Amino acid sequence: MEKENRNIVELDVRPHLRKKLEPFQLIMDTVKDLKIDDIFVLHATFKPTPLLGLLKVRGFVNKVEKIEKDHWIVTFVNKKNKHLLDLNESDLMEKTRQTSRRSVDGSPKTHSLDNRGLEPPQPMMRTLAALDRSLPGDEVHIHNDRVPVFLIEELNSLGYPFEVEEQEDGSAKVKIKKV
Numbered sequence: 032m033e034k035e036n037r038n039i040v041e042l043d044v045r046p047h048l049r050k051k052l053e054p055f056q057l058i059m060d061t062v063k064d065l066k067i068d069d070i071f072v073l074h075a076t077f078k079p080t081p082l083l084g085l086l087k088v089r090g091f092v093n094k095v096e097k098i099e100k101d102h103w104i105v106t107f108v109n110k111k112n113k114h115l116l117d118l119n120e121s122d123l124m125e126k127t128r129q130t131s132r133r134s135v136d137g138s139p140k141t142h143s144l145d146n147r148g149l150e151p152p153q154p155m156m157r158t159l160a161a162l163d164r165s166l167p168g169d170e171v172h173i174h175n176d177r178v179p180v181f182l183i184e185e186l187n188s189l190g191y192p193f194e195v196e197e198q199e200d201g202s203a204k205v206k207i208k209k210v
Contacts, residue, residue, distance in 0.1 A: 040065060043074040045102065047156060051088065053210050054169075056153055057160045062089070070115060071107040078103050092116060139168035146175045147202060155182045158207070162191065165209040178203040 042061050044054035058073065063068045065071055071091075073079070083093055083105070091107045094116040108115050108155055146154035154175050159182075161171045173179075178195060186193050186207060193207040 037070075038066070039072060041072045041074070041159065041164065044160070045074055045076050047159070048076045052152060052156055054156065054160075055082075057156050060157065061090075061160075062086065062088065068112060069108075069114075071109065073105045075103045075105065076101040079105060085114050112167045139170065140165070141172060142172045143172045144174070146173050148176070152181075154179060155185070158182055158205075159185065162189075162207065162209055167209055169209045169210070170208045173205045173207070175203050175205065177201060179205065 040061060042058065044057065047054040049058070054075075062071065073082075078097070082095050083095070086093065086107055090110050091109050091111045093108075094106045096104045096106075107117060122171055142165060144157055144161055145153075146157060149157070156174070157208070158171060158179075161173075165171060174180075178197060183193070183195070191207050191210060193205055196204045196206075198204060
């Protein structure tokens with residue numbers, strides 16, 4: 032069977048929810064980047080009922096699974112791909128071209144984010160989400176309006192190596208390596 036051209040895009044917002052951070056913009060940024068054949072898998076600490084309705088209006092259908100008391104998985108697909116929700120995990124993997132977030136040759140990826148102009152805590156949330164989606168060896172490069180002091184504290188606590196390069200205009204570029 033020839034594999035179809037679709038990717039699984041996975042987002043785990045449980046760490047944000049546990050820290051009382053609002054992941055809505057992060058989720059919507061991820062949805063905005065989805066291609067019509069992509070499969071979006073969201074991990075949350077509760078059933079995100081309002082999101083289900085919002086994405087339905089945007090043409091998505093979903094399957095909701097409660098894994099544990101505080102772990103829900105919602106799989107979203109474009110309504111034209113509704114049949115994918117009925118597949119079991121191994122069948123879904125067979126129909127998916129690339130399930131890992133590695134580039135085709137297996138080398139680490141660089142994810143770049145321009146966080147300038149965003150109100151806190153959005154730059155930090157976007158950056159941490161990009162790290163969550165990354166695999167070990169990948170890098171996340173960000174450009175912020177200023178040196179992200181709170182993000183640096185978080186990176187230190189998570190053990191991620193990073194480099195900060197202050198720019199002449201007062202902004203800062205940060206390179207973070209996922210370990």
